[in-house]
Amino acid sequence: MTHLPQAAHALQRTTTSIISRIRAGFAATLTIAVIASLGACGTAGTSANGLTKTTFMLSWAPDTNHIGVYVAKHNGYFKRAGLDVDIVAVAQAGAEQSVNNGVADFALSNLTNVSTYSLKGATLKQVLQVQRKPSAIWCSLASNTSITRPRDFDGKTFATFGTNESDAVIKQMIQTDGGKGQFDKVTVGTSTFQTLSSGKADFGGFYATWEGVQADMYGPKLNCFTEPDYGVPGNADSIGIITNSKTIKNNPKLVKAFTQAAQQGYEYAYAHPDKAAQILVDEAPEANLKLAFVKRSMHVIVDGQYWGNPKDIASGKLVFGTNDTVSTQQYFDFLANAGAYTDASGKVVRTAPKAKNLVTDRFLAQ
Incomplete structure (x- = not known):
């Protein structure tokens, strides 16, 4: 050994079960009955300082995929947007089910998970895509x-x-x-x-x-x-921020404020990887992260252009956070052809969900 x-x-x-969280580890247990039995009550309210309270749920222990949200909180982007954001640990049921049921307003997930949950009756949408390649x-x-x-x-x-x-x-x-x-x-x-x-x-x-x-x-x-x-086509790791379609309908101002502040946080992290790494270590002490490790992770992300071409982002050719429905649809089609999708009853679904129906870019700052 x-x-x-x-x-x-x-x-x-801090990394246990990462693959299971991101790659739809809980989706197989979600049923329409569970969705229907829990109302999307939402968590937004008003704090004592007049800010709108809202909740962002992690999908596992804090890591560099979450870093933009921590930066947005630390640098005051959320506060300037009128938000008091509570970053909470992932629930046992998973981030996707928590957002679908209104336990959390936002969470980190990815579009593959959203597609899997959509076949089981969930009403999730991805409002900001962080990662653009597997x-x-x-x-x-x-x-x-x-x-x-x-x-x-x-x-x-x-x-x-x-x-x-x-x-x-x-x-x-x-x-x-x-x-x-x-x-x-x-x-x-x-x-x-x-x-x-x-x-x-x-x-x-x-x-x-x-x-x-x-x-x-x-x-x-x-x-x-x-x-x-x-031979695996498309992008399986379309990591990003999700919310509930009901939240979009009932509180679009909240969704816009959160999305744009988080967008700013991720852009800062991509442009200042070492400073962002320090922020994550300081803001998530419970994770016991090593600064050198987090810095290396951020530099792998930047050097590998996992969040997009920095030159394209700087020039405005690519708006950071834009959802890529082309490469994700290629991956969805692959999963459907492989018989990997199932509905709430466990029956194999051969028709892939449509990525374009599971995203919205309307809340991004252009």
Whole structure:
């Protein structure tokens, strides 16, 4: 068994179940009955200082995907927009269900999750897209010399969070590389790092911008492969901010104020990665994040242009936060063809949701 350094253990506690949160880990349990039984009451109100109170829910422990919201709060963007924003930990039911039920007004999610929930009766919309290209990496330990390419996953054990989506992705990558697409699975109990290091599985999913950085800085070293290189189309990681369609209808001023302040926060973080990293560490002390680690994560994001081409953003060619429905639709179609979508009763849905119906750019500052 490979033992992780102490620093990596501390970081690992903040990254447990990242893939399951972002990649629709809870969506399979959501039913229309649950949605109908909980009203979208909303959390907005007025604080003692006259600001409008609103709630943003994390989708896992604080990390650089959330950084723009922390920056917006720290730098006073929310306050200047008339908002008193409470950043809250993810609920057991998940961020998407919490927003759909009105427990939180906004949350970090991604458009793939929104599409999955839409087939189960949810009324979510993504109002700001942060990430514009995939960051998922599918890896084995570098010490496992039997795996040198995706087709070597054939016959091996996948450390999974149990989603149809991940199965479809791995099968496609293996088959594109000339393999059969057949593998065993074990459900991750604590973290994918620990599952691989214990020998219970041979490969699993991570993110290049977070766990990939962790592995590079603290170990264990990984051997990784990316989806676009092996036949998976579009953008699976369209990370962004979601709200409820009812909130958009009933309180558009709130949605506009929050969206534009968060947009400003992410733009600042993209232009000032080191300063933003310090803000995240200071504003989320409960996460026990290492400053050097967060800085490295931000530089991987900037250098890899995961949030868009900085020159295009600076010139106005790309409005930061604009929802990309082209690459996300390509991914939705892939999932539908693979039989990865199901409705509230568990029946396979072969027609992909329409990405254009699940987003709105109307609240972004142009």
